[in-house]
Amino acid sequence: MFDIKQRYRRSTLGPLWITLSTGIMVGALGALWSTLFKMELKEFMPFFAVGLILWTFISSQINEACTTYTQFEGYIKQINLPLPLYVLRVWSRNLILLAHNMIVFLVVWAAFKFGWMPNLPMALLGFMVMALTVFFASIPIAILCTRYRDISPIVQSIIQIMYFFTPVMWQKKILPEQYHWVADYNPFNHLFEIVRAPLIGQTAELQSWIWSIGMLALFALLASFMHNRYRKRVAYWL
Numbered sequence: 001m002f003d004i005k006q007r008y009r010r011s012t013l014g015p016l017w018i019t020l021s022t023g024i025m026v027g028a029l030g031a032l033w034s035t036l037f038k039m040e041l042k043e044f045m046p047f048f049a050v051g052l053i054l055w056t057f058i059s060s061q062i063n064e065a066c067t068t069y070t071q072f073e074g075y076i077k078q079i080n081l082p083l084p085l086y087v088l089r090v091w092s093r094n095l096i097l098l099a100h101n102m103i104v105f106l107v108v109w110a111a112f113k114f115g116w117m118p119n120l121p122m123a124l125l126g127f128m129v130m131a132l133t134v135f136f137a138s139i140p141i142a143i144l145c146t147r148y149r150d151i152s153p154i155v156q157s158i159i160q161i162m163y164f165f166t167p168v169m170w171q172k173k174i175l176p177e178q179y180h181w182v183a184d185y186n187p188f189n190h191l192f193e194i195v196r197a198p199l200i201g202q203t204a205e206l207q208s209w210i211w212s213i214g215m216l217a218l219f220a221l222l223a224s225f226m227h228n229r230y231r232k233r234v235a236y237w238l
Contacts, residue, residue: 001096018097023104026052033169042112044171049108050196051168057098058134058188059159064090065138066145066152073238083231084223087138095131105199116201126194126204126212133191133216139223143230146237162188187215 026049034044065087069076072086109118145152165182172183183189190211197204 016100019100019103022053022056022101023107026104026108029169037170037174039171039174042115046105046108046112046116046200047171047196048169049105050199051166051192053098053101053105054130054192054195055163055166055168055188056101057094058130058191059163060097061091061094061134061138062141062159063156064094065141066155068138068142069146069234070238076235076238083142083234084139084227087135087142091131091135091138118201119198119203122204123195123198126198129212129216130191130195133212133219136216136219136223140219140226143226143234146234147230162186167192187211191215 026045029052030045030048031041033039033048034041037044064071068086068090069083072089075081075086076083109116141155145155166186166188167183172180172189175182184207190208193208194204194212197208
């Protein structure tokens with residue numbers, strides 16, 4: 001909360017500026033892409049709204065993970081606290097901003113007269129898996145970017161490219177069948193689906209759950225291994 005207050009100090013709307021900009025993007029780009037892809041606005045707008053909100057959360061968390069330890073260099077050198085605490089601080093901050101952006105989804109839902117019923121228990125379960133996966137992935141990213149500073153712009157470039165290869169502003173069904181692998185083998189897509197599908201009144205495929213839980217286990221093990229091995233060296237790398 002302190003980080004958010006500092007970022008939007010002396011701002012009237014505060015973090016609601018992000019909500020407002022997200023809402024404008026959803027409204028403008030949603031209308032544009034639905035026209036270009038010749039899809040019904042009622043079908044595409046909720047899909048795009050949830051996708052953009054989740055992408056903002058994931059991309060912000062991964063990009064900020066690259067500078068997490070350098071950002072809190074002063075604390076790390078002076079106070080002996082568990083290093084994942086700093087990742088948790090950034091993660092919590094992005095969760096709060098995500099909660100603000102979910103207002104946009106509620107507005108879209110109301111704008112289409114509550115035309116579908118979200119499956120909230122499945123959406124919450126999917127969100128827990130997605131959020132924890134992103135958290136655990138942030139720990140090795142933070143360590144690597146602290147040791148090798150050139151990795152940070154590489155990660156940011158990959159995230160920017162993956163935006164266009166992930167079903168955020170386009171749906172899998174518009175692709176020719178021989179290109180469905182672009183979505184099927186995209187880990188971001190599966191993390192999205194276990195949250196997005198229940199929110200727009202659909203059911204996430206079993207494949208997406210298997211991918212997501214597998215990534216959660218993988219990144220949890222990787223985060224544990226790298227933290228235990230390199231935690232004492234991070235302060236010397238700063």
